[in-house]
Amino acid sequence: MHCTTPNWARVAFLLLCLSLPTTLALSVERRATTCNGHAELCNRSYGNVTFVGAHNSYAVGTNNLATNQDYDVTQQLNDGIRMLQMQAHQSTDAIHLCHTSCLLYEGGTLAAYLAKVKTWMDSNPNDVVTLLIVNSDNLAPSAFDSVFQSAGLVSLSYTPPSAVVPASQWPTLGSMIDAGKRLVTFLDANANFDSVPYIIDEFTNIWETAFDVTDPTFDCNVNRTKGDTNTQMYLINHFLDEVVNVVATSIAPDKGQLNVTNAESGPGSLGDQADRCGAQNGRYPNFMLVDFYEFGGGSVFKVGADLNGVTYSPTSPIATPLPDSTSSGSSTGKGSGALPSLHVSSTHFGALMALLSGTVIGALALF
Numbered sequence: 001m002h003c004t005t006p007n008w009a010r011v012a013f014l015l016l017c018l019s020l021p022t023t024l025a026l027s028v029e030r031r032a033t034t035c036n037g038h039a040e041l042c043n044r045s046y047g048n049v050t051f052v053g054a055h056n057s058y059a060v061g062t063n064n065l066a067t068n069q070d071y072d073v074t075q076q077l078n079d080g081i082r083m084l085q086m087q088a089h090q091s092t093d094a095i096h097l098c099h100t101s102c103l104l105y106e107g108g109t110l111a112a113y114l115a116k117v118k119t120w121m122d123s124n125p126n127d128v129v130t131l132l133i134v135n136s137d138n139l140a141p142s143a144f145d146s147v148f149q150s151a152g153l154v155s156l157s158y159t160p161p162s163a164v165v166p167a168s169q170w171p172t173l174g175s176m177i178d179a180g181k182r183l184v185t186f187l188d189a190n191a192n193f194d195s196v197p198y199i200i201d202e203f204t205n206i207w208e209t210a211f212d213v214t215d216p217t218f219d220c221n222v223n224r225t226k227g228d229t230n231t232q233m234y235l236i237n238h239f240l241d242e243v244v245n246v247v248a249t250s251i252a253p254d255k256g257q258l259n260v261t262n263a264e265s266g267p268g269s270l271g272d273q274a275d276r277c278g279a280q281n282g283r284y285p286n287f288m289l290v291d292f293y294e295f296g297g298g299s300v301f302k303v304g305a306d307l308n309g310v311t312y313s314p315t316s317p318i319a320t321p322l323p324d325s326t327s328s329g330s331s332t333g334k335g336s337g338a339l340p341s342l343h344v345s346s347t348h349f350g351a352l353m354a355l356l357s358g359t360v361i362g363a364l365a366l367f
């Protein structure tokens with residue numbers, strides 16, 4: 001219905017239009033005044049914002065070497081996580097989110113996970129959320145598209161104008177929110193702009209630092225890319241692993257160091273790596289993936305806010321860390337002696353054994 005349409009049947013509405021200046025707003029587009037929690041971010045290009053991400057966001061649980069988070073995706077989003085990284089595997093019935101193998105850690109279907117994301121995004125209309133999907137089985141983008149269609153997420157998805165978008169060319173968060181195109185999805189392999197343009201190729205658009213490091217130096221060097229690192233956005237993998245010997249040598253999150261790893265400053269901290277990477281690359285990282293994000297009591301979000309030049313002011317306290325329990329009953333302690341506190345649960349131990357006796361022999365990387 002438009003105020004300019006002369007239509008006798010609409011005369012009452014027309015009179016309303018002429019008499020009430022406030023109704024002029026009917027013809028004015030909605031403008032977001034807060035974007036990802038901050039008014040200052042509305043006018044910032046997506047490619048110039050730092051987002052904190054949950055590494056293996058679906059791999060949730062305690063006392064299990066194959067998990068990377070304590071809280072599920074809904075709580076992660078409530079607390080401020082805005083990039084959700086996940087590994088997609090083709091199971092017999094559907095795409096599932098699993099860690100290395102569905103025998104090792106089964107995180108449910110992609111459909112169930114995306115339903116939670118959709119629910120959260122519907123009740124948080126002023127937030128831009130990014131998905132980073134590891135395409136473990138090299139599925140065609142159409143396989144992901146069907147799940148996104150069913151989840152009702154296609155209409156929320158941002159479609160770039162071209163397959164590759166330099167960091168400086170991304171739209172502002174405000175314009176993405178105003179257009180209702182606030183879900184950005186990257187796929188690490190097999191994306192195809194011609195067939196499913198809203199599923200964006202990761203490595204021509206984003207470069208990454210090394211992942212699964214066991215050395216807390218956390219360098220800022222390019223480790224994986226397929227594009228021009230001068231103009232691409234970039235992601236730092238800020239999660240520390242340790243070598244564990246369960247049934248074979250493998251690596252798992254170094255939970256004993258989380259307070260240091262997730263901290264705002266100091267050697268090995270997120271703040272320290274972000275600062276060094278900012279200095280080395282002339283701009284701060286766009287994405288920072290962390291494990292067990294709530295360790296540090298919000299420090300990871302404080303780092304993100306600092307890089308964005310805004311004030312971290314959560315409206316409610318973030319989730320409380322869930323330390324592993326010990327089966328021996330001995331104190332967990334702190335520092336690097338976390339190994340005794342880490343256990344693969346008995347079901348997962350069975351899965352590990354199955355894996356080791358199967359095709360995976362030797363080092364098992366829980367990345």
Ligand SMILES: *[C@@H]1O[C@H](CO)[C@@H](O)[C@H](O)[C@H]1NC(C)=O
Pocket residue numbers: 043
């Ligand atoms: C938004 O940014 C543009 C340039 O990037 C600037 O011209 C404009 O004044 C800004 N608007 C506001 C409201 O800050």
Ligand SMILES: *[C@@H]1O[C@H](CO)[C@@H](O)[C@H](O)[C@H]1NC(C)=O
Pocket residue numbers: 210211213222223224
């Ligand atoms: C990436 O990082 C891993 C782990 O540090 C390292 O082994 C590998 O050589 C790096 N690759 C490149 C191309 O930098």
Ligand SMILES: *[C@@H]1O[C@H](CO)[C@@H](O)[C@H](O)[C@H]1NC(C)=O
Pocket residue numbers: 047048049050278282283284285286
């Ligand atoms: C955003 O732009 C500012 C000003 O150029 C820069 O200091 C900052 O590093 C940029 N952040 C990102 C994530 O690009």
Ligand SMILES: *[C@@H]1O[C@H](CO)[C@@H](O)[C@H](O)[C@H]1NC(C)=O
Pocket residue numbers: 255256257258259296333334335
């Ligand atoms: C991490 O910090 C919290 C809060 O300061 C503390 O309760 C917890 O014991 C620390 N954990 C470790 C492993 O240092």
